[in-house]
Amino acid sequence: MEANREQQSQASKRAIVLAGLAALTAGLCVLQVRTLASAQDTYQTQVTELATMRADAGAILTLRNKPRSAAMQTRPNQDVLAQVENALKTSAIDRSSWRDSIPQLPRRVAGTDYKEVTTRLYFEKLSLQQLAAFAQNLRQIDGTLTLSMINLSGRTYATPEYDVDVGVSYRVYAP
């Protein structure tokens, strides 16, 4: 009888061990299902991100080949003045006409991601044609530079040229 009981006890223990093992395996399966679901989610996210990244990378490479309309950061003022000199030279304007240059403080352009950096330039005795040529050439030499203000004065019957005060500006992309 004792041996019988012992056998029953062993069978019960075996069943309990197997039940534990089954529970463990089931738990493992649940864990693996979760891991798989997580991995599949990650995979879908990565695939979507890859598509977005490819689109962005293509756009960036295209944009890099386009002329810039704004600078990445504030430029040294002498860099701007060097471009002005080039434009004057290209427009056949005597350097002696250029009297002064006064850099202004950068200011945020309202409602945009840009800051505007302006340098005021003062010229003496410039005709309208010369001013037009200067403006045109400056734009061609450096696409980021524009004339943000023009003030013509000093024109008389005797002197057909103007005293010109212009603001040469560029924008810095600063979101």
Added chain:
Amino acid sequence: MNGIQTVCIISDERVDALALDVRGRTITLLSHGHVAHGGPDSILTEYDSDELADAVTTALRSIDTPADSLTLVIPMQWCFVHRLTPNGKRPTNEALSYELEPSLPIGLEALTCVFVRNSDSSILAIAVPTRPMTELLACLEDRDVTVERLLVDAPLLQADGRDKAQANRIIRDHRWTRGLLAANTQSGGVIVTPTTKPKATASGSTEGEGNDDRNGKTGAITLDLTKTTHGGLPSPTAGNGRSPAKPQAEGAILKLATLAVRSDPSHDLRTGELAAGGRWDRAVKLTTHCLAVAILLLAVVSAGLHLKTRTVRANIATVQAAQLQTYAGVIATEQLPPGAALRLASERVRWQGLTRGEKSAHSTSSSPKEPFTVLREFVAALPGDLRILLNEARIEGGQFVLRGATVSHRDAERISEVLGTVEGVTPRPPRTSRLASGGVEFSITAGVSDGS
């Protein structure tokens, strides 16, 4: 033990199945069937348990009677039997096992033993090899045949107290090819040994010829059990009409079945390693099997999930490699930084800001049209017949101020109208005053917007 009892008796030549209705002391034969089958001479002989289990199953099917329990009776020659005369008053089974061990041809650990206590304080030790019996019982279990009790035929007969007057008996019907000697000594002890050769007489009574047995002390009797009745047990007939059996043989079988049903529990070999499990054990066994199958299935599922996860992870690695390649094509790096997609998106926005067209970058809703453009368009729009001396022009902060001289007030108005034709410029009415030297001096102020 009332109810319908099934007894299955294995002998050298056939397997008998009997269904008995047991009610108190009354035993009624319900059905009897048998299957011819040559069992092994010894359980230690190599034999096919499946074949024997098939024979048992077929015999049981032939009686087709649902029973409360099944008793399996195995032949004597499958067992080792030895009479013990212990010194102690109530020796334990363990002590008896040690006493039995020297008399056994094989190790005690390979046997399952029971000890039947006789009235004269001698003990009949019955030992059956465990492994072959386990195999047979397992084969029967596989066929949904659960043996509740396992008994040996000859000791049952010797324990039958009705024939005490007969000191010895030899059962020599056709079941026993070699015959068996179950000898009751005068003192009540028992010696059971197989005879070495079959008796010449196959059946029928030959009382008094027992002098040739090895015991030699008493006469041998062949029982004619058909003449014995037990509590109204009917005379046996050939079960299910399968094969006509000699009445004496059938009687012996019935006698044996009756004794098996009424036997003392001490004869039952379903003990130790051969112990019957019962319903609980069957349930445990079934549960164990189910759990094993479940574990196997879960393991397969787990392995499948593992492989699938590995595949998905490999795909993720491939996609990440592609992401790195894409990212490195724009920003030189050897390692994909966290949030690479966001960084690229940010870079794209930055480049869009840097390369936005002139209109976009320099003209916003809050910034006026470019001054030089306004001046150029204004000068280009002036008609050729209009004389104008432009003394001062200032375009700044969304305001255009013109000061100059022309021929007449009307011409000053025309200049203002021309200025109004320039896109984004909205002039106010000019202020004019006549000059002493002739002509008209004018001043025009206009608002400048982005022109859109």
